[in-house]
Amino acid sequence: MHIGIVGPIASADIVHLLDDDSLRLPKGYAGAPLLVCLIEGLLQRGHRVSAFSVSADMPLNRKASVTAGGKKFSISFCPMRPRAWQPNGWLPGRIVDFFGFERNALQHAIKREAPDVIHAHWAYEFALAALATKIPHVVTCHDSPYKVARLASCSRLTVSAYRWLRILMARKVMRNSKCMTAVSPYMRDEIQALTTARIAVVPNPVDNLALALARHREVPVVPRLAMVCNGWSDLKNPQPALLAFAELRISSPDAELHLFGHDFGPGETAESWCTQRRIENGMVFHGSLPHQRLLQSLAELDLLLHPSLEESFGVVIAEALTMGLPVVAGKSSGAVPWVVGGGGHLCDVRSPEDIKKTLLSVLDSKRYGRLSSEGMASARDRFSADQVIDQYLNLYKQVVGQQVEYIKQTVTSGEVA
Numbered sequence: 001m002h003i004g005i006v007g008p009i010a011s012a013d014i015v016h017l018l019d020d021d022s023l024r025l026p027k028g029y030a031g032a033p034l035l036v037c038l039i040e041g042l043l044q045r046g047h048r049v050s051a052f053s054v055s056a057d058m059p060l061n062r063k064a065s066v067t068a069g070g071k072k073f074s075i076s077f078c079p080m081r082p083r084a085w086q087p088n089g090w091l092p093g094r095i096v097d098f099f100g101f102e103r104n105a106l107q108h109a110i111k112r113e114a115p116d117v118i119h120a121h122w123a124y125e126f127a128l129a130a131l132a133t134k135i136p137h138v139v140t141c142h143d144s145p146y147k148v149a150r151l152a153s154c155s156r157l158t159v160s161a162y163r164w165l166r167i168l169m170a171r172k173v174m175r176n177s178k179c180m181t182a183v184s185p186y187m188r189d190e191i192q193a194l195t196t197a198r199i200a201v202v203p204n205p206v207d208n209l210a211l212a213l214a215r216h217r218e219v220p221v222v223p224r225l226a227m228v229c230n231g232w233s234d235l236k237n238p239q240p241a242l243l244a245f246a247e248l249r250i251s252s253p254d255a256e257l258h259l260f261g262h263d264f265g266p267g268e269t270a271e272s273w274c275t276q277r278r279i280e281n282g283m284v285f286h287g288s289l290p291h292q293r294l295l296q297s298l299a300e301l302d303l304l305l306h307p308s309l310e311e312s313f314g315v316v317i318a319e320a321l322t323m324g325l326p327v328v329a330g331k332s333s334g335a336v337p338w339v340v341g342g343g344g345h346l347c348d349v350r351s352p353e354d355i356k357k358t359l360l361s362v363l364d365s366k367r368y369g370r371l372s373s374e375g376m377a378s379a380r381d382r383f384s385a386d387q388v389i390d391q392y393l394n395l396y397k398q399v400v401g402q403q404v405e406y407i408k409q410t411v412t413s414g415e416v417a
Contacts (some may be wrong), residue, residue, distance in 0.1 A: 002048045007121030008032040009053040012290050020068040024056045026055035028075045033291035034315050037205045041389040048072045049134040054080035078105035095165050099125035109131045117396045125174040131176050136399040139177045143312045144172040179399045183313040184335035203310045204313045205388040210322040213299040217324045220302040222254045227305045232263035241307035245357035246279035258284045262277035299323050307349040310334040318383045321375035328358050343375020351380040
């Protein structure tokens with residue numbers, strides 16, 4: 001089968017799949033290495049895969065996509081306007097026309113490659129482009145547009161307006177999609193009322209490297225914690241966790257907190273915030289790393305602290321559990337309790353005191369080893385790439401089969417000359 005995947009893909013995450021010179025590729029769209037995991041799994045099954053994404057470092061020409069390829073694989077990057085509201089040369093900000101320029105470019109690239117089925121990730125511009133091609137489709141929803149917009153309303157006015165306009169895009173996707181999936185039961189329940197399609201729950205896949213790095217852990221003598229946040233925002237909620245770690249250092253003065261993600265590198269927002277409050281001792285600011293390097297770094301640590309207020313799934317949680325790291329995360333943070341299962345403890349992530357108490361509870365010698373083992377087993381059983389790909393392949397076959405049957409019926413009835 002020839003399968004199309006459209007969504008956020010960074011060129012740094014797929015260079016190992018390419019025969020071409022990767023130095024000429026645009027940067028792509030970082031933030032979803034799970035799509036690379038899906039692509040790799042489909043290629044290993046013998047399928048042909050064409051991937052499509054956008055990049056803000058390309059000339060603004062709708063047909064000026066950049067394509068590179070490998071064995072049974074190709075990736076096409078289309079231009080994305082860098083500014084959301086302000087004009088981009090002769091083009092308006094991308095939210096002003098609901099990503100119309102980007103959608104047209106993606107639609108053109110998808111039609112050129114003509115896959116048998118197109119799988120769109122996130123129910124916004126990527127899904128709208130896929131639906132416009134009329135190719136049999138699957139749309140996977142990775143967030144709740146209303147929940148994200150409500151949380152954004154606590155931030156700047158322009159951020160809030162941007163998110164509410166994105167809702168209109170998502171509503172159009174959900175009205176017109178015939179096959180939709182959600183990455184958790186929480187996600188399904190959040191969006192089911194917005195569509196007449198039956199939404200299947202298919203979780204995000206865990207990278208095979210996480211499985212390779214899995215090991216049972218015993219309580220550490222000196223705890224080394226990890227926190228992965230992509231962006232300093234109200235939704236990611238890092239401040240209470242940083243304050244909680246500073247309190248933890250009073251009883252565990254050698255403890256370390258390793259911070260990963262955009263805004264969490266040396267000299268970036270998180271370090272500046274901590275330095276101003278004189279709580280930076282014991283913190284190591286790594287910043288953004290390629291996904292495989294991130295997994296290798298996490299595998300050397302002892303516990304994942306995840307303070308996000310809302311997650312539709314939480315891939316980093318699943319990856320940490322798979323590698324044997326117990327997790328401390330939010331008890332009211334969307335899908336987080338479902339993903340964590342028996343592999344960690346939940347708390348009020350708005351409260352530094354509650355976070356600290358929960359960290360100490362998990363690091364207790366009577367609990368830590370059991371949480372490590374239970375988390376590994378649960379994540380392996382629910383989130384392995386093989387299980388996820390099996391579910392998606394069944395859906396691909398269904399939608400392609402339905403299209404073929406529709407064409408047969410149309411021809412038989414004489415509606416097509």
